Structure formats: C-alpha cells, structure tokens
Amino acid sequence: MKKLKVILLILLYVFVGQLSAQQKTYCNPVNLDYAYCPIPNFTTWGKHRATADPVIVNYKGDFYLFSTNQEGYWWSSDLSEWNFVSRSFLTQEAIDTTPNKWDDLCAPAAWVKGDTLIVFGSTYSRIFPIWMSTDPKGNEWSKAVEHFDIGGWDPAFFTDDDNRFYMYNGSSNVYPLYGIELDRNTFQPQGTRKELLLLDDDKIGWHRFGEHMDNTFLKPFMEGAWMTKHKNKYYLQWGGPGTEFSHYGDGVAIGDSPLGPFEHVSLPLSMKAGGFIRGAGHGATFQDNWSNYWHTSSMVVNVKNNFERRIGIWPAGFDAEDNMYCNTAFGDYPHYVPNGNTDHLKSRFTGWMILNYNKPVQVSSTLGAFYANNIVDEDVKTYWSAKTAEKGEWLITDLGEESTVYAVQINYADQDAEFLGKTFDKYHQYMVYYSNDGKKWNTLIDKSNNKKDVPHDYVELDKPVKARYLKMENLHMPTGKFAISGFRVFGFGAKEKPSPVKQFMALRGDQTDRRNVWLKWQPVDEAYAYNIYIGLEPDKLYNCVMVHDVNEYYYSGMDKTKPYYFAIEAINENGTSTWVTAEAL
CATH class of the missing domain: 2.60.40.10 (Immunoglobulins)
Structure with a gap:
C-alpha cells in the first residue's frame, strides 16, 4: 500500500511538472496582425502599422480586444493566440457624411451587459451607433442605439452593483475628465456631465508633459478613462500626459462614489518608461476566468509618426490595503498566460533573460544607416534593414557563449511598406537555425509555410536548446524590406547571476x-x-x-x-x- 502511494505521488509530481512545463507564455508587444495607419497625412514619413487605446473584456470566458482603426477586432481564449474578426462599425450614413472615414472605431469602449457584448467608438456625432452582439465570434452585430446623441471622446461605460449605469469620457490638455449617469436601457443621459478630474502637474511630477517629464512647451494631456470598482471604492483610471513619451502611462484616482469626488494616487498605475518598448497608457483593466486582474494599454514606437503605437498586457490587481497596482517589471519579457488563481504581486515573469543584448551580429546586407547592431540594442525605435525583401536575406546573432534558449521574439520594422489600413492575405515566412560553432546549423523554428501576419512573432520552443549562434533567414515579407527592430533571444546563460549593486x-x-x-x-x-x-x-x-x-x-x-x-x-x-x-x- 505504501509503495502504491509513493508511485501515485511520483506520478502526480510528474503530471504537475508536465503541466508547468507546458504552460503557455506571451511577450509584449502583443503579436497581433496590426493594421497599417489608414491616415494619409500621418504616413508622410513612411507607411507603418499602428493602433492604440485598447480595451479588453472577458465575454463568456473569452477575451475580446478592440483598439483604434483596425477595421475589426480580436478574440482569444488565453491572451496568447489572437483571432481577427473583420468588421466595419461605420454605417452607410457615416460613410456618406464623414470626411474622416478612417475613424472606423477610434479609442473604443466595450462592456458586457447581461449576455450581450456592447461596443461604441469615440465620437460626438449622432450618426455613430452603439453596437451589440451575442455572437461576436460569428461577427453578428446589431444596433443597440441608432443615435447616441450625447456622444463622447475616449469613452468608457460602467455598470455599478445597483445596476446604475455611467459613462466617462475626455481627451484634452485643458478640459477635465467627465462623468454622467445614463439610463441603462435607453442610454439617455440622466442630468448633465460632471467634471471629475484634472491633472496636478505642479505637485505630481509624472503628470508633466515631455519625454523627460519636463513640461517644456505644452500642458499635459488627460484621456482614456476607465472605471474599476473594488470593495466599495471607485478607481477612475486615465491615460497621460502624452502618447508620444516613454513615461506615457495610466494613472488612477480613488473615490467613494462613481461620480466622485476623486483623489489622485501619486504614482502611476501602469508605467513602463524603459526596456525594449516603452509606454503603458490609455488602456483598460479586466479580469480573467479566475478573477485575476490584468491591465492592457498602448505602447510607444513613435518613429514614423507620433501615433505609431502597439499594445501591451500586464498582470494587475489590488494589494491587502486595496492599493491598485500593475506589474510591469520585465514587462516586455516572456510572461505566463492565465492558468489559475494567482497573486499578481509575484508577477507572471518566466525568469528567462535576454541572451544577445549588444552581442555581435552579422547580416546579409544593409540599407543605408539602418545598421545591424540595431537588431540587438533593445530599442524598438531603431532597426536594421536589408537592402531587399528577397528570399535569402539573413541575420546571425552571437550569444557569446553556449546558452540555454527557451524562446525567441522577432520584431519586424516597417521599411518601405506599401499599405494604408487593414490588409488581408499578407504574411511573414522565415526560418531560424541554431548552432554551437557557427558552421553546422540545425532548424530551430520553421515558418516556411506560415500564412499569418506576425509583426511581433513570439515563439516559445517546445523544449529549450543549447546554442551559441542563431540565424534567421527571410523567406517572405508582407510588404517592404526585410527589416528587424529586435531579434530577441530569451533563456539563461552559463555563468552566475550578477552581484548586488x-x-x-x-x-x-x-x-x-x-x-x-x-x-x-x-x-x-x-x-x-x-x-x-x-x-x-x-x-x-x-x-x-x-x-x-x-x-x-x-x-x-x-x-x-x-x-x-x-x-x-x-x-x-x-x-x-x-x-x-x-x-x-
């Protein structure tokens, strides 16, 4: 009997270990088939991918992601693999009368009411409806409200525990965030908008406008409201002080009622001012299927246009004293996806480190000043470009020593891209090889038959490998030259951890x-x-x-x-x- 118990315990440990080993990971920026910027005068420095202002809601156990000007939305069962649903939310009336037809769904709001998912994009025009669906995977939508006359820019909607319903909105460096109660069924306003919150940059430094929080020439911006209720407190979130900057983040102010008054928390809720890709502003907080909190927001590229951005997701929550937090430490390194109830103060970081930061690089060709070392400088704003997009262009990264590789993230850059707006049937194809001597190569990643658009392709290996050299060979680009802003190799080296500072x-x-x-x-x-x-x-x-x-x-x-x-x-x-x-x- 004792032997049987021992055997069962061993089998249990093996099973748990296998589950742990198989636990999926993701890496920011989120690997979505981002649409190209649709606005002609925003692309004079070069056509490029762009989106921002994300909102993620948990609807019937799946996650739905809406963001600016994507001509559709994504859904995922695990926050790792995302599926795009093509959908225009413009009515024919809007198409016929709106000059800015690219604002299909700008800085959207999304929320769940009963068994219905509801979506509304930023507008003060009455020609944009509020949409609803009970089958968003099937792209089945109808109008909840034909004309939402009150409108709102950067809107967010919140239903309280007593079923009273509120809208928050605002996007300005002059005017505050506003809130108003609405009729939950008709969406008609109950009274008038109330001023809720202004920035306090004279007192709180991170509110200041400028790349270095220096407030050099403009008042700071406040935008992107979101509301979360926790233990009878209301946590009003907002993005600021400027979407172009590394310290673009989401703040939070706390009140005792849904329309305030609210008091600023002196720290940002989400801040990611360093690392490969920076910024964590204008987002939303949501819960997974185990009621763990997560926060999504915009990340900054800001090379070809100030509004060139991506999307990030981080673990979040409330501590024992009900302080709201967002854990962005190692925020663009691999993290575990949700798999059960957990303490997000302990992070979801895998512990896998960058293995090729500023290590030697070889490339097949170089276009102008887009140098090879930009591949490994841990900065999304810089990139290497080959002279062509032809099959056979390549790069080699030297890890400096034999290391244990767990995952690779390939961040493509937009060099001589040809598109505006959403494109379909475009894809990346490539091969990645590994070697210990730089001469004999084995296949690590085979994407020769890939038919997906993967601008920030993150590949967790089925099992780690020992390697010193990794080589990527281009097979096919969706558009433009073969260009890489970061070929990032994650795992562990062969030496010791660093000494304390x-x-x-x-x-x-x-x-x-x-x-x-x-x-x-x-x-x-x-x-x-x-x-x-x-x-x-x-x-x-x-x-x-x-x-x-x-x-x-x-x-x-x-x-x-x-x-x-x-x-x-x-x-x-x-x-x-x-x-x-x-x-x-």
Whole structure:
C-alpha cells in the first residue's frame, strides 16, 4: 500500500511538472496582425502599422480586444493566440457624411451587459451607433442605439452593483475628465456631465508633459478613462500626459462614489518608461476566468509618426490595503498566460533573460544607416534593414557563449511598406537555425509555410536548446524590406547571476523642485541592465523602470509632498541580483 502511494505521488509530481512545463507564455508587444495607419497625412514619413487605446473584456470566458482603426477586432481564449474578426462599425450614413472615414472605431469602449457584448467608438456625432452582439465570434452585430446623441471622446461605460449605469469620457490638455449617469436601457443621459478630474502637474511630477517629464512647451494631456470598482471604492483610471513619451502611462484616482469626488494616487498605475518598448497608457483593466486582474494599454514606437503605437498586457490587481497596482517589471519579457488563481504581486515573469543584448551580429546586407547592431540594442525605435525583401536575406546573432534558449521574439520594422489600413492575405515566412560553432546549423523554428501576419512573432520552443549562434533567414515579407527592430533571444546563460549593486543613492531636489530625484550607483561589471523599483512605501514598490548601460537615472515623477522609496537589482543573462534600497524623504 505504501509503495502504491509513493508511485501515485511520483506520478502526480510528474503530471504537475508536465503541466508547468507546458504552460503557455506571451511577450509584449502583443503579436497581433496590426493594421497599417489608414491616415494619409500621418504616413508622410513612411507607411507603418499602428493602433492604440485598447480595451479588453472577458465575454463568456473569452477575451475580446478592440483598439483604434483596425477595421475589426480580436478574440482569444488565453491572451496568447489572437483571432481577427473583420468588421466595419461605420454605417452607410457615416460613410456618406464623414470626411474622416478612417475613424472606423477610434479609442473604443466595450462592456458586457447581461449576455450581450456592447461596443461604441469615440465620437460626438449622432450618426455613430452603439453596437451589440451575442455572437461576436460569428461577427453578428446589431444596433443597440441608432443615435447616441450625447456622444463622447475616449469613452468608457460602467455598470455599478445597483445596476446604475455611467459613462466617462475626455481627451484634452485643458478640459477635465467627465462623468454622467445614463439610463441603462435607453442610454439617455440622466442630468448633465460632471467634471471629475484634472491633472496636478505642479505637485505630481509624472503628470508633466515631455519625454523627460519636463513640461517644456505644452500642458499635459488627460484621456482614456476607465472605471474599476473594488470593495466599495471607485478607481477612475486615465491615460497621460502624452502618447508620444516613454513615461506615457495610466494613472488612477480613488473615490467613494462613481461620480466622485476623486483623489489622485501619486504614482502611476501602469508605467513602463524603459526596456525594449516603452509606454503603458490609455488602456483598460479586466479580469480573467479566475478573477485575476490584468491591465492592457498602448505602447510607444513613435518613429514614423507620433501615433505609431502597439499594445501591451500586464498582470494587475489590488494589494491587502486595496492599493491598485500593475506589474510591469520585465514587462516586455516572456510572461505566463492565465492558468489559475494567482497573486499578481509575484508577477507572471518566466525568469528567462535576454541572451544577445549588444552581442555581435552579422547580416546579409544593409540599407543605408539602418545598421545591424540595431537588431540587438533593445530599442524598438531603431532597426536594421536589408537592402531587399528577397528570399535569402539573413541575420546571425552571437550569444557569446553556449546558452540555454527557451524562446525567441522577432520584431519586424516597417521599411518601405506599401499599405494604408487593414490588409488581408499578407504574411511573414522565415526560418531560424541554431548552432554551437557557427558552421553546422540545425532548424530551430520553421515558418516556411506560415500564412499569418506576425509583426511581433513570439515563439516559445517546445523544449529549450543549447546554442551559441542563431540565424534567421527571410523567406517572405508582407510588404517592404526585410527589416528587424529586435531579434530577441530569451533563456539563461552559463555563468552566475550578477552581484548586488553597491552605493545606491537617491539625491532629491531641494525646495525649488522636490518632484525630481537623481538615482546613482556603482556599476556592476557583469550586468547589462538594472531594474529600478519605485514606491510610496518601502514594501510597496509597484512602479519599475529598466535601464541599460548606465549607472544613473533621473526620475522626475515624484509628488513633492511625499517621501519616496527605491530599490535596484542588477540584470544579466543568468538572472537578477538581490535588491538594494534607497529613499528620498
């Protein structure tokens, strides 16, 4: 009997281990078949993919993603694999009378009412209806309201526990966010809009406009409202202070009623000011099938146009004191998809590190100044381009030592793209090989028969491999040259984790501007990057910034009336160091 129990326990451990090994992962930016920007005067610097302002809702156990100007939407069962549904939400009346016909569904709102999924795009024009569906996978939609006269730009809708129904909207650097109660069945307004919230950039540094939170020439913007209720508190979320900037994020303000008053939380809810792709603003919070919270928002490219953006997804939630958080640490590294009830304060990060940051690269050809090293510089804003899109153009990345590879993310860039708007029947095809000597190559990834458009293709290997060199060979491009902004290899190196940082200090600005702090530390020789964690309490460091190749960081985002606490960890191919702390009182 004891032997049987032992055997059953062994089998159970093996089964659980297999489940863990098979758990799926995803990597930001989300690998969607993004449409190309449809607006001609936004593409004079080059045609490019673009979307932003995402909202994800959980409808009947599946996730539905709507975002700006995609001529359709996506659904997924797991947040990993997404399926596009082609759909125009413009009526014939709108097509006949609207000059900006590309605003098919701009900064949309989506919500669930009973057994119905409902969608509405930004507009103050009465010719855009509110749409509803009980079969969105089947693309079956009808009009819930023919003419929503009150309208709203960057709208969000919220049903309270007492079934009272509200709309929030606003997008301006002058006017506030607004809220109003609506009739839940007719959508007619109950009274007038109420002013809810303005920015406070004189007090809170991260509200300031500018790439470095410096408010150099414009007042900050506030947009993209969203509402989440938790334990009888109302968490009004908003995006700001400018979609072009690395610290574009979502803030949160808390109130005791759905129409306020609301008080700003001094930290951003979602901030991703460093790493491969930055920005985490204008988004939405949703729950998975185990009631875990997640947050989706826009990520910044901003090369060919200020509105060149992508979409990211991060674990989120509420801590024991009901502080709302979004965990963006390692926010563009592989994370596990939902698979059960979990504590998102512990992240969903796999632990797989970048193996080829600033390592040697070889390429088949180079177009102009789009140099090969841009492939491995961990910056989506830079890219390498081959001279052609022909079959056989290639790149080789040298990991520097034999390493254990778990996953690869291939981020294509738009060089000489030909399209505007949504295109179909376009696809990428390629091969990836691995080698230990750079001479004998084995197949790692075979996408020679792929028929999908995969601009940020993320491939988790069925099992890890040992390799020093990886080679990618182009077979087919959907448009433009063969161009790559990041060929990112994830896994573990063969050495030790980095040593902890020494002499980490936080030098806060004096009374002239206490919103600013200069963080400085002794470099760690074996580190390629550092994570800086930021918080208002020593044990609640919920914001994170990753920096590469420097030993300082200027953070200008503090509330000048409050103390701040910081921690830093060194990062290399083998993992992270222990934290070292500092404070700015």
